[in-house]
Amino acid sequence: AQKVTQAQTEISVVEKEDVTLDCVYETRDTTYYLFWYKQPPSGELVFLIRRNSFDEQNEISGRYSWNFQKSTSSFNFTITASQVVDSAVYFCALSEFDSNYQLIWGAGTKLIIKP
Amino acid sequence: DAGVTQSPTHLIKTRGQQVTLRCSPKSGHDTVSWYQQALGQGPQFIFQYYEEEERQRGNFPDRFSGHQFPNYSSELNVNALLLGDSALYLCASSFPGGITDTQYFGPGTRLTVL
Numbered sequence: 669a670q671k672v673t674q675a676q677t678e679i680s681v682v683e684k685e686d687v688t689l690d691c692v693y694e695t696r697d698t699t700y701y702l703f704w705y706k707q708p709p710s711g712e713l714v715f716l717i718r719r720n721s722f723d724e725q726n727e728i729s730g731r732y733s734w735n736f737q738k739s740t741s742s743f744n745f746t747i748t749a750s751q752v753v754d755s756a757v758y759f760c761a762l763s764e765f766d767s768n769y770q771l772i773w774g775a776g777t778k779l780i781i782k783p
Numbered sequence: 784d785a786g787v788t789q790s791p792t793h794l795i796k797t798r799g800q801q802v803t804l805r806c807s808p809k810s811g812h813d814t815v816s817w818y819q820q821a822l823g824q825g826p827q828f829i830f831q832y833y834e835e836e837e838r839q840r841g842n843f844p845d846r847f848s849g850h851q852f853p854n855y856s857s858e859l860n861v862n863a864l865l866l867g868d869s870a871l872y873l874c875a876s877s878f879p880g881g882i883t884d885t886q887y888f889g890p891g892t893r894l895t896v897l
Contacts, residue, residue, distance in 0.1 A: 703885070711871055713826070713888035759825055768839055771886065773825030 671695065672762050674774035681750055682782050689745045689777045691760030697721075701763040702736065702743045703771065708756040719743065747779075755781045785810055787889035789874050795895045796864050804859040804892045808876030814838075815857040816886060817849060818873040826873055832857050861894075869896045 673692045681687050693702065704716040717727060719736050727734045731748045747754055760774040788807045796802050808815050814833045818826035828841035832851035851857045855876075861868055871893050875886035 705888075710890065711873075711893070712890040713873060713875075715885055715887055718885050761825075770828045770831075770839060770841065771826070773827075776825055 671767075671772045672760055672774035674758075674760055674777050676777045677775070678778040678780065680780040680782065683752055684749050686746060686748050687750050687779065689747075689758050689760075689779065691743045691745065691774060693741050693743065693760070693762045695741075695762060695764045695766065697764040697766055699765065701769075703761040703763070704734065704743075704745050705759045705761065706756045707759060707776070713759070716745075750779075750781045752781050752783055755779060787812075787874055787876050787887055789872075789889040789892050791892060792890070793893045793895075795897065797897050798864055798866060800864050800896075801860065801862045802864060802894060804861075804872050804874075804894070805856065806859070806874030806876075806889060807856045808874075809887050812876035812878060812887070813855045814877045814884070815851060815855065816875045816877070817857070817859045818875065819843075819868075820871040820873055820891070822870070829859065864896045866896050869894060 671694045675690055700721045702719045706714045706716055717734055724736050733746045735744045757776045757778045759776045761771045763769045763771055787809050790805045806815055816831040817829040819829055820826045829843050829847055830840040830849055831838045835851045846862045848860045871891045873891045874889045877884040877886045
């Protein structure tokens with residue numbers, strides 16, 4: 669079974685629309701970490717956020733916000749007022765004790781923002 | 784503050800050859816991890832180096848080996864290249880010692896095996 673599921677393979681929206689990228693994870697650990705990374709066409713993975721399992725507070729950073737819900741094992745990412753520069757592949761990742769804290773990656777969601 | 788750097792940017796090899804990829808970690812970082820990312824997929828963990836030792840290893844054959852130098856830079860060596868080794872190879876570094884710390888990635892080396 670997939671430990672990190674990003675069900676949306678590709679999303680296409682028009683600039684200025686809000687968009688939410690879904691991430692569902694699976695773990696038996698009580699202490700774990702969740703991450704979002706952005707990978708633009710250049711290829712470099714850019715760190716966006718890290719959350720530990722004990723901190724369920726939602727986070728907002730500019731146009732980006734994250735909704736962490738342990739009850740549904742989800743860690744969703746919302747971009748408000750999307751811009752063309754947000755076009756990239758976005759990866760959700762899990763780090764847990766059972767896997768020696770190595771990053772377990774989702775398959776990624778390709779986000780296309782049309783002008 | 785220099786980020787993670789990798790060289791070369793692109794590389795073309797033929798089957799059976801050997802290749803060495805290089806990585807310099809972000810300033811202040813001492814742990815280096817290597818990942819392989821095939822087209823359209825997420826990264827796959829190869830191994831991690833800390834204090835010049837391989838600390839953890841993913842599910843990759845012995846053809847994949849590495850090294851970490853006293854200045855924390857690292858090399859990834861792949862022997863007997865196969866067509867399936869064609870991928871983007873990413874290096875990531877993290878803060879001192881902690882295996883749970885956030886990893887910061889370099890721009891990657893695109894390896895093509897013909």
